[in-house]
Amino acid sequence: MKNQIQETKKLLLFEEIQGDKKIIYRQHKEDEKKDFVKIYEKKGNEYIFEFDGATIKKIKFEGFDEIPAFFSGFGYGFSDNTLNNFFKYQFEDSRINSLIINDTSASKRKGKALVLNVQELEDLLSSTNQEQRACNDTKRILIKNFLVGAFPELAFDHKETNNNKKLILRNLNQKLIDQLTADDIEKIGEFYVDAAKKYKRADLVKRMSFGLQKNAQILTLQEIILKYETLLKENPPESTWQKFFDEYITLFDTRYAHKINYKNIATGITKYPDLVLVDIYGYIDFYELKKNNTPLIQYDKSHKTWYWTKDVSMVIAQATDYLQKSKENASSYTTAIKEQTETESEEGIDVNIINPRVIIVAGSTKELNTKIKRNHFKNLRESLKDIEFVLYDELLERLKNLLDKIKIK
Structure with missing residues (x-):
């Protein structure tokens, strides 16, 4: 028997007891059929949520007295849309059909399940949120700078774009290198050498300068060779x-x-x-x-x-x-x-x-x-x-x- 336990603006929540297991359902007020949609089962300190992913159909929480704040108690998955949409629509490995979230073991694979450590998952969410905030800050700064240039009389000050250290360091990878031109490398090199001067070590500046010059030469020659080969064909x-x-x-x-x-x-x-x-x-x-x-x-x-x-x-x-x-x-x-x-x-x-x-x-x-x-x-x-x-x-x-x-x- 299902008993109503909660009401929101759009939903009614019901509880059903089956032995030592409790099942929670939701019902949309606007649903004329009054269908019950299963949200999760709870047994002891475990929650098992239904999940409508391409391959992932269940998300299990082990060792939790309450549902973590980053997950919807109404059965809509992760509160972070990017993470939720990834596991729902972009995770296509048919060998995996569920997620297990706990705070006792490191993230690993377990049969057909991915075990995610809750602290590692929260760190990931913190990083993605930081990335999003940095992007939003940069967008606002770029808008202000545009207005300052176009309308100097407006009460905005020109400001440099986001300089979040963690964000910058995360993006220093091979994928970024593949997109850089020789001019980009030169600009980064100038910053690189200026940063080295902070420590007033001539040997460090010399080593950095030599390395940057070499990398810039390599990148420039690679670009030239690619264009040259294209012209030879044409x-x-x-x-x-x-x-x-x-x-x-x-x-x-x-x-x-x-x-x-x-x-x-x-x-x-x-x-x-x-x-x-x-x-x-x-x-x-x-x-x-x-x-x-x-x-x-x-x-x-x-x-x-x-x-x-x-x-x-x-x-x-x-x-x-x-x-x-x-x-x-x-x-x-x-x-x-x-x-x-x-x-x-x-x-x-x-x-x-x-x-x-x-x-x-x-x-x-x-x-x-x-x-x-x-x-x-x-x-x-x-x-x-x-x-x-x-x-x-x-x-x-x-x-x-x-x-x-x-x-x-």
Whole structure:
């Protein structure tokens, strides 16, 4: 027989005694059928709740005189919606059909049940609640900061976003690293070094700085290699390759300290190299970029030998012209570059045009698919004076080797 024991605004609660066991039901006042929904069974200091999860159907409390505050006494599961929804909808391990919560043993698996220590569970809830509060605080601060920027007359002060130490430390993991860019790493590095200075230990700052520099190099090279591999597959126009090299070459080739916008330099010529770079000693290199599927060599049947294709011959001729003009006009070029690169705060760049080089990047080793082709290409390449010929996939291997060396160090 069911006896009413409690009434709320929407519910009626009933109790049924079966021997030494007590069963609690609820009934919704708006339910026309007046169905009884079983909430839990109680025997001694144990509670067994019904739970409508995808695989978990019961939640048992062992050794409790009262139902813990984090659990609903009306049969709706955990009071924390995130925890409740996880075990109800997202826990899909069919080998588990119940939870056991107690305060005597550590969390572990027991047959088809997960045993959860109540203190560990409360610590988890404390962490998730702290995370939620921190997120809410951050949202409020971001709203205020937006209003301060848009409407300075409003009575809000700009404030830094949440600086909860535990929250920050919890998020320092591999998943975060995978999302960081080189710029992000640099910002973190600046904070890292500033934090180390707090202890006034030069050895610690030096070690931290070196580690951060290494990690930033690794991350940057990984990004560059990924983009490079994507471009190799797409075989884009020369302008795309020029943009890529313009953006990244000083990052993956540390010989170079400056890029010169040659078209802004009053040198009196109308044809410009794709890139003009200055190395750490002030010497100039010119770059000419062709497509990565540019044909490299072709066969002369009458002489039974190989020679440069028309496209490559043209770019070699252009490279030779750059070298000749730069040597003939070395003095005026260096003066023009220094004047045009000067700013209000910095002097112009001093360059040396002494035996400059042209680096041609074109084609790939896929074309050189026989030993004879490779040998003839090697002979042709090595016959060039002051011109270095680099294949696109060779450059990719250089990048990968550089990455491996940095990792080993």
